[in-house]
Amino acid sequence: MRDLSSLPTAVIGAGPVGLAAAAQLLARGVEPLVFERGSMAGASVSNWAHVRLFSPWEYNVDAAxxxxxxxxGWTMPDPDHLPTGGELISDYLAPLARHPEIASRLRFGAEVTDIAREGHSRLSGEGRDAAPFTVVWRDGQGIRHRTRARAVIDASGTSTNPNPIGTDGLPVDGETGNADRIDYGIPDVLGTARPAHAGARTLVIGAGHSAINTVLDLMLLQDAEPATRIVWATRSGGIGRLIGGGLADMLPDRGRLGLRAAEAIRSGRLTFHSPFAMDRIDRQGQALRVSGRRDGQEIGLEVDRIVVATGFRPDHSMLRELRLSADPVVETTPALAPLIDPNLHSCGTVRPHGVVELRQPESDFYIVGMKSYGRAPTFLMATGYEQMRSVAAELVGDHAAARDVRLKLPETGVCKTAALPAHPVCCAMDREDGFSR
Incomplete structure (x- = not known):
């Protein structure tokens, strides 16, 4: 078998889990090489720098x-403090990226476009496991490069691939054509996005904490700009999903957020539609005409902007030449899917998991972090750190440590599908729901 030990292990993404991957690999004597498409560590986090996490620093820093x-000489922030995304970058990710052991292994402005086995397409099997990986990436000038790697860790996340509006998982008619009036995620309506929303009519779509944050911020904007109008629509019915664990939540700010959402609806300061299924968006002069259905009745709304806070999904396009196994529903590994599929359970606990659940048919390739959860709506940074600790141990042959997975998680909160009642959950940060205000 070919000796690949002189090659680095490629890590895709320099977010919290990607940088933790580099630290965990270094702790095991493995050379990492981190590719980040953005210009800084935590580039995706910077998109929600104004938002405060539910989880305190205690859960946000990887041990390695x-x-x-x-x-x-770094000083750990107050373990009980709830950082904003901006603080997560400035007080943790940026210092970690500047550390000499990490900085020399970082490539910014490096967008990975393809990953394959050297000399092997997806169909080619003989000698496959002995071949190095080929990582194809573009630099800031658009020049393509190829880098050989002994293993690949995909920690690229999902934030660049938001879910569309349609209840069928597809964009509604007119969604793409009116993209200039649509924001995905949590726009900074009190900061950089204020001019677009002040005095305007904004429709917020979503039932998670990202939607709640946006609605509450719009209400603050409404205090200063009384002409601001808010319409909130959730694709599933009722406000029970929003209330969740309430004050019983072991992450108190998460519980209080649900209660504040219910208070906002009852206040009369916004219009609430639930369940609401949007059918199409039409441009009418400077306004958007939104057509949809609520309880079988057709509804038409006229708004200026739309905020889509319905979560994100994984993009596997760069992995097309690798041999992957995916659950047909959740788009995660078949072993992990039953632990996190919201159609099967209510997330009362997240069982510690690592290399066993993350293993792919492609040897020495792992998806970790948010992307490892596929379409499941909840993810805790600490979960990603433990995933990576397990994977790093496996890569050096320490199988016992790789399988000794442990995770301390705060319980209760919000996790529900249409088929399940609200129930405790263990997740402090996720694609759709992980923030406080």
């Missing part, structure tokens, strides 16, 4: 990363 930082 902390050992590196502590040795360089």
């Amino acid at each position: 990363a902390r050992r590196l930082l502590d040795a360089s």
Whole structure:
């Protein structure tokens, strides 16, 4: 078998889990090489820099990363403080990315477009596991490069691939054509996005904490700009999903957020439609005409902007030449899917999991972090850190440590599908729901 030990392990993404991957690999004596399409560590986090996490610093710092930082004189933030996305970058990710052990292994402005086995298409099997990986990436000038790697860790996340509006998982008619009036995620309506929303009519779509945050911020904007109008629509019915664990939530700010959402609806300061299924969007002069259905009745809304806070989904296009196994519903590995599929359980606990659940048919390739959860709506950073600790141990042959997975998680909160009642959950940060205000 070919000796690949001189090659680096490629890590895709320099977010919280990608940088933790680099730290965990270094702790095991494995050379990482981190590719980040953005110009900075935590580039995706910067899109929600104004938002405060539910999880305090205690849950947001990887153990191996902390050992590196502590040795360089870094001071751990108050473990009980709830950081904003901006603080997560400035107080943790940026110092970690500047650390000499990490900085020399980082490639910014490096967008990975394809990953394959050297000399092997997806169909080619003989000698496949002995071949190195080929990572194809574009630099900031658009020049394509090829880098050989002994293993690949995909920690690229899902934030660049938002779910569309349609209840069938597809864009509604007119969604793409009116993209200039639509925001996905959590726009900074009190900051950079204020001019677009002040005095305007904004429709917020979503039932998770991202939607709640946006609605509450729009209400603050309404205090200063009384002409601001808010319409809130959720694709599933009722406000029970929004209330969730309430004050019983072990992440208190998450519980209070649900209660504030219910208060906002009862206040009369916004129009609430639930369940609402949008059919199409038409441009009418400077306004958007939204057509949809609520309880079988047709509804027409006239708004100026739309905020879509319905979560994100994984993009596997760069992995097309790798041999992957995916659950047909959740789009995660078949072993992990039953643990996180919201159609099967209500997330009362997230069982610790690692290399066993993350294993793919393609040897030495792993998807970790948010992307590992496929379309499941909840993800905790600490879960990604433990995933990566397990994977790093496996890559050096420490199978016992790789399978000794442990995770301390705060319980209760919000996790529900249409088929399940609200129930406790263990997730402090996720694609759709992980923030406080």
